[in-house]
Amino acid sequence: MTTPNTRTTSQGASTASQDAPTASPDAPTAPRSLTTSQFFATSLSPAERAAHGRHARSHSPRSSHGWFDPDPKRPDPVEVIEHQSATRVQELVPIRYGRMTESPFRFYRGAAAIMATDLGPQPHTGLTVQLCGDAHLLNFRMLASPERHLIFDINDFDETHPGPFEWDVKRLAASLAIAGRANGFSLKEQNTLVRTCVGAYRERMRAFAGMRNLDIWYAQEDTDSLRQLMASSMNRTARRRTQAAAQKARTRTSIKAFEKLTRMTAEGRRIAADPPLIIPLRDLLTDPAAEWQGLETVFAAYARSLSSERRHLLRRYRLVDIARKVVGVGSVGTRCWIVLMVGRDDDDPLLLQAKEADESVLAAHTDAEPYDNQGRRVVSGQRLIQTTSDILLGWTHVDLGLDGRGRDFYVRQLWDWKGIARPETMDPGMLGLFARVCGACLARAHARSGDPIAIAAYLGGSDSFDRALAGFAQDYADRNERDFDALGDAIRIGRVQAESA
Structure with a gap:
């Protein structure tokens, strides 16, 4: 069992199996092998697992989560961001800073590394799960399942890592307080948002504690179940908005992305340049033709991370064009490429x-064993947390690069039925409904990777944890505003450069 004020591990009596899904036989090897005793679940009884969860209260009382007390050695938040930006594409870093200074909420989206340094030194429960790592409210959205059903799930896994379950819950709770402030909600309304979300997490986890393992694994939030879940609380306007959001998500397809991001040229269909946000590879390299063979090798390595039937599907497409694309807020400056492939003809695209x-950003604060490939870490975490993942989700390593340095990548489809929430347009009631669904969804993700019996026993049946997180969310929202101001000051004195794009 992990003790407070120590770094958490991916092994422990509180966790269920932490093994990643098995890749294809010729995929890169896992960072370590599992013995039989490590592979199979602990022999602890449900009563013993519940006792373990309740025992965690002795070193991490539920009430202790009710505030944020910064570590005396807390690093300068701007330094944390600068350190993270040092290995990124330097001409894009000012765009990152420009986006982060648009609002405290936009800053928070890009400040996962800062929050990791804040949570790492704090006492924790030691109840380990596979964390999303950046569980703010905009990383929950509608997605397409391989069966072409619209589901609601976590979407972003760049920071996924084993760690104490409450780190994700705290990041989600604080995002709701920050979003509530941006919308001009009262303090009471903000606290209600947080308590609604955390209460839904707690109640869903208690339900999972009584379920069979396979039933937990099969659980998901599709649009039909979402409508049933919220039917008693939704008014006509909310129902209409939810239906419209689902319909819009279904229009965000690869075909729509293909129409928006490409154009016909003398050489055929190619990705359209839109600098600095989209720059084709041909415009970044002095001799792109010389790199093409190497890129095909890179994609062959990616294909090996897929199961055999999905490799067969990928072989039906040929590589046509590649471009660098700026994405997100916190991700700006990381190398992100969009890849155009075509199958039968130009009317059969794959992006x-x-x-x-x-x-x-959580790795430095835990003792979890490292992965040999960070793309594999993202993919393994996503497959463990999500109910169903993109059929073309995989990883690769790139030894090519404009800076001559090898890097890890994960690969997925672009725009596959993704519906993005717009919290700035929501009133307290609608955002409360969204918060409720997010909390329940996060509990399902944690129940798949951790021990729902131990976590449910720790949380208990009262709202003690819910009320505590409302206090933490307010404290951290205050801290986030000060850090937001610090970045603005750094820009004003010329310490860092920012630009809009």
């Missing part, structure tokens, strides 16, 4: 996104 995977 992939290959995104650089660096070490998780």
